[in-house]
Amino acid sequence: MKSAVYLKPGQVGLVEIDRPQIEDPQDAIIRIVRTCVCGSDLWRYRDDQMESGTRNSGHEAIGIVEEVGAAITTVQPGDFVIAPFTHGCGECDACRAGFDGTCDRHIGNNWSGGVQAECIRFHFANWALVKIPGQPSDYSEGMLKSLLSLADVMPTGYHAARVADVKPGDKVVVIGDGAVGQCAVIAAKMRGASQIVMMSRHADRQVLAREFGATAVVAERGETGIAKVRELLGGGADAALECVGTEASIDQALGVLHNGGRIGFVGVPHYANHALGSTFAQNITIGGGAASVTTYNKQVLLKGTSKNSYLLSP
Amino acid sequence: MKSAVYLKPGQVGLVEIDRPQIEDPQDAIIRIVRTCVCGSDLWRYRDDQMESGTRNSGHEAIGIVEEVGAAITTVQPGDFVIAPFTHGCGECDACRAGFDGTCDRHIGNNWSGGVQAECIRFHFANWALVKIPGQPSDYSEGMLKSLLSLADVMPTGYHAARVADVKPGDKVVVIGDGAVGQCAVIAAKMRGASQIVMMSRHADRQVLAREFGATAVVAERGETGIAKVRELLGGGADAALECVGTEASIDQALGVLHNGGRIGFVGVPHYANHALGSTFAQNITIGGGAASVTTYNKQVLLKGTSKNSYLLSP
Structure with a gap:
C-alpha cells in the first residue's frame, strides 16, 4: 500500500x-x-x-x-x-x-x-x-x-475548555488563533461562555473566530494586550485557554485572569519548566494559593454549628 | 494595649x-x-x-x-x-x-x-x-x-481539597502531616473521599490523621513512598493534597496520581518555579495535556450528529 x-x-x-x-x-x-x-x-x-x-x-x-x-x-x-x-x-x-x-x-x-x-x-x-x-x-x-x-483538533480545543472548567456565563480568553484556538472558541461557546475574547493578529483568523463565537478580538500582546482584555471584560477573565505552548502565552494567560481564575493549556510546552512540563505529560490539574476563609466558613465549615456541636469537637 | x-x-x-x-x-x-x-x-x-x-x-x-x-x-x-x-x-x-x-x-x-x-x-x-x-x-x-x-488552618486544608476538586468516592493522598495536612484529611473526608492516605513519619501525627479520617498511612518517601501508595490504592490517586511547599512534595504529589489526576497545593512554594509561584500567588488552577478524544466525541462532540447536521456544519 x-x-x-x-x-x-x-x-x-x-x-x-x-x-x-x-x-x-x-x-x-x-x-x-x-x-x-x-x-x-x-x-x-x-x-x-x-x-x-x-x-x-x-x-x-x-x-x-x-x-x-x-x-x-x-x-x-x-x-x-x-x-x-x-x-x-x-x-x-x-x-x-x-x-x-x-x-x-x-x-x-x-x-x-x-x-x-x-x-x-x-x-x-x-x-x-x-x-x-x-x-x-x-x-x-x-x-x-x-x-x-x-x-484531534476539535477535542484538543475542547480539552482546554474542559480542564479550565468553562461554565455558563464565564468570561473566557483564547490565546492562539490557529486551528486549536479556533476550536477552543467553539468549545467555550458550547459550554455557555458569555464573553469570548480571541487574541489574534491575523485578519482572516479574526473573522473566523468571530464566526465561531468570539465576542471580541484583541490584537495587542504583552501588557498592552492584557490591559485591553481587562478593559473589554471590565476586569479579569474567569478562564484562559492557552493554545500556543510558549512561556509568553502562559504569561499572557496568567495576566488576563482575575485571581482564582483557571487556565486550560493544550499548547505542547516548548519551554523549560519542570512542574508544568510534568503536569502536561500527566494531564494533571494543579491549583493552590491562599485559602478562601470567609467563603468556606460561611458555606461549609461553620454551617450548622451550634454551641454544642462542631465539626472538630474538642 | x-x-x-x-x-x-x-x-x-x-x-x-x-x-x-x-x-x-x-x-x-x-x-x-x-x-x-x-x-x-x-x-x-x-x-x-x-x-x-x-x-x-x-x-x-x-x-x-x-x-x-x-x-x-x-x-x-x-x-x-x-x-x-x-x-x-x-x-x-x-x-x-x-x-x-x-x-x-x-x-x-x-x-x-x-x-x-x-x-x-x-x-x-x-x-x-x-x-x-x-x-x-x-x-x-x-x-x-x-x-x-x-x-486559617482548617480553611487552608479545605482549600487544598477544593482546588483539587475532591469528590465522593475519590482516592486521595495527603502530603504533609502538620496542622494543615491534618485539616486536609478532615476536608477530604467531608467531601466524601473513599480512601485517604496520609504520608507521615511521625507516630503521634499518624494517630491523629487516622482519627480524622485517614484510611492508611505511608511513612516512606520518594519512589518507595509512591510505590507503596500505588500498591495500597491499586493504582494512582485521583487527588493529591500538597501541604508542605517544597519541590520534593510537589514531585511526590505528581508521583502518586494517575494520569488526569488533580493536585491542590497550599504549602507556600519554597522553590524557584516561575509558573507555579505565579499560579499560587494568583490562586490560579492550571491543567492541560493531550485531549480526551474518544471521551469528548462520545459524550459531547459527536452526540446528536446525523447525516445532515453537525456542530461544524460545512
Missing part, C-alpha cells in the same frame, strides 16, 4: 510499504478515508536529524474498518469511524476519569501514528474508536472534513 | 502599643479572644534581618467586635466573630468566584496581621467577618480552639 514518508528534512513523498496486519486481539485495521496535517507534524518535517524514510507522523484520520482482532465487539468491518489519536484503553484510572489522551496503558509510541497512508493498525479499537453514522458517501466533503477534525 | 512584638531573631515579648482606631468606614475594631501561632510565623521569628520591635505576624484570631465603621451593617459591637486572615472584600471577581484569599482588592499588606495583641483593626469587616453563634462563655476551651482553627 502507499504511505507518506519523510524523504529528507522538508520533503515528504509516497512509497510502497507493507499493509499493516492484526498483531493483537485488540487491534483493528482501518482504511483511511480522510487524513490531514497537524501543526505538530511540522516539527518532524523540519527536523534536521530526521532519517530518510521515516514513517509519517500523521495521527488524524477517519476511515472504514477493514478487519478486527478477536477481542473486538464494538465495531465490525464496514463501519465508518473516527480514529482518535489518543487510542485510550477505556479501562484504566485515567480513561475512567475522562483523560484517555494520557491513558495509563500508553507505552511509548503504541499510538496509531503514520495515518497518512492507505491503511493503519489501530490498537485499543474496542473502546477508542468512535463510530460515525452511515458511510462516507452520505456526507458532503465539508462534513467529512468536520468529522476529521474530531480525531 | 498589650501586643506581642519580635524583640530579636528568636525572641518575642509583650509591649504597650496604641490601641488601633477605625480608619475607614469598612473597618471594625475587634478585641481578641483567642489567637495562635502559625507555621508561617516561624519565618519571621527566625529571620536574621528582622528589626527589633517588629509587629507580630499573627493572623489567626476569634474575638468580639468592639466598634464598627460607618459602612458596617452585618456585625455590631458585642458580636462574637472569626477574623479570617484573608479579609476579602466580597465584591471583586476573585471573591465572587470563591477565592477571597486572593481578593483582587488586596493591596500589599492591608490584611489584618498583628493579631497577637489585645485588639486589632479589621478591614472589609462587612463581608469578611464570620459571626459565631453566642458568646465565648458559651463554649468550652476545646471548642474555642476549634473555632480558632477556622481563621
Whole structure:
C-alpha cells in the first residue's frame, strides 16, 4: 500500500510499504478515508536529524474498518469511524476519569501514528474508536472534513475548555488563533461562555473566530494586550485557554485572569519548566494559593454549628 | 494595649502599643479572644534581618467586635466573630468566584496581621467577618480552639481539597502531616473521599490523621513512598493534597496520581518555579495535556450528529 514518508528534512513523498496486519486481539485495521496535517507534524518535517524514510507522523484520520482482532465487539468491518489519536484503553484510572489522551496503558509510541497512508493498525479499537453514522458517501466533503477534525483538533480545543472548567456565563480568553484556538472558541461557546475574547493578529483568523463565537478580538500582546482584555471584560477573565505552548502565552494567560481564575493549556510546552512540563505529560490539574476563609466558613465549615456541636469537637 | 512584638531573631515579648482606631468606614475594631501561632510565623521569628520591635505576624484570631465603621451593617459591637486572615472584600471577581484569599482588592499588606495583641483593626469587616453563634462563655476551651482553627488552618486544608476538586468516592493522598495536612484529611473526608492516605513519619501525627479520617498511612518517601501508595490504592490517586511547599512534595504529589489526576497545593512554594509561584500567588488552577478524544466525541462532540447536521456544519 502507499504511505507518506519523510524523504529528507522538508520533503515528504509516497512509497510502497507493507499493509499493516492484526498483531493483537485488540487491534483493528482501518482504511483511511480522510487524513490531514497537524501543526505538530511540522516539527518532524523540519527536523534536521530526521532519517530518510521515516514513517509519517500523521495521527488524524477517519476511515472504514477493514478487519478486527478477536477481542473486538464494538465495531465490525464496514463501519465508518473516527480514529482518535489518543487510542485510550477505556479501562484504566485515567480513561475512567475522562483523560484517555494520557491513558495509563500508553507505552511509548503504541499510538496509531503514520495515518497518512492507505491503511493503519489501530490498537485499543474496542473502546477508542468512535463510530460515525452511515458511510462516507452520505456526507458532503465539508462534513467529512468536520468529522476529521474530531480525531484531534476539535477535542484538543475542547480539552482546554474542559480542564479550565468553562461554565455558563464565564468570561473566557483564547490565546492562539490557529486551528486549536479556533476550536477552543467553539468549545467555550458550547459550554455557555458569555464573553469570548480571541487574541489574534491575523485578519482572516479574526473573522473566523468571530464566526465561531468570539465576542471580541484583541490584537495587542504583552501588557498592552492584557490591559485591553481587562478593559473589554471590565476586569479579569474567569478562564484562559492557552493554545500556543510558549512561556509568553502562559504569561499572557496568567495576566488576563482575575485571581482564582483557571487556565486550560493544550499548547505542547516548548519551554523549560519542570512542574508544568510534568503536569502536561500527566494531564494533571494543579491549583493552590491562599485559602478562601470567609467563603468556606460561611458555606461549609461553620454551617450548622451550634454551641454544642462542631465539626472538630474538642 | 498589650501586643506581642519580635524583640530579636528568636525572641518575642509583650509591649504597650496604641490601641488601633477605625480608619475607614469598612473597618471594625475587634478585641481578641483567642489567637495562635502559625507555621508561617516561624519565618519571621527566625529571620536574621528582622528589626527589633517588629509587629507580630499573627493572623489567626476569634474575638468580639468592639466598634464598627460607618459602612458596617452585618456585625455590631458585642458580636462574637472569626477574623479570617484573608479579609476579602466580597465584591471583586476573585471573591465572587470563591477565592477571597486572593481578593483582587488586596493591596500589599492591608490584611489584618498583628493579631497577637489585645485588639486589632479589621478591614472589609462587612463581608469578611464570620459571626459565631453566642458568646465565648458559651463554649468550652476545646471548642474555642476549634473555632480558632477556622481563621486559617482548617480553611487552608479545605482549600487544598477544593482546588483539587475532591469528590465522593475519590482516592486521595495527603502530603504533609502538620496542622494543615491534618485539616486536609478532615476536608477530604467531608467531601466524601473513599480512601485517604496520609504520608507521615511521625507516630503521634499518624494517630491523629487516622482519627480524622485517614484510611492508611505511608511513612516512606520518594519512589518507595509512591510505590507503596500505588500498591495500597491499586493504582494512582485521583487527588493529591500538597501541604508542605517544597519541590520534593510537589514531585511526590505528581508521583502518586494517575494520569488526569488533580493536585491542590497550599504549602507556600519554597522553590524557584516561575509558573507555579505565579499560579499560587494568583490562586490560579492550571491543567492541560493531550485531549480526551474518544471521551469528548462520545459524550459531547459527536452526540446528536446525523447525516445532515453537525456542530461544524460545512
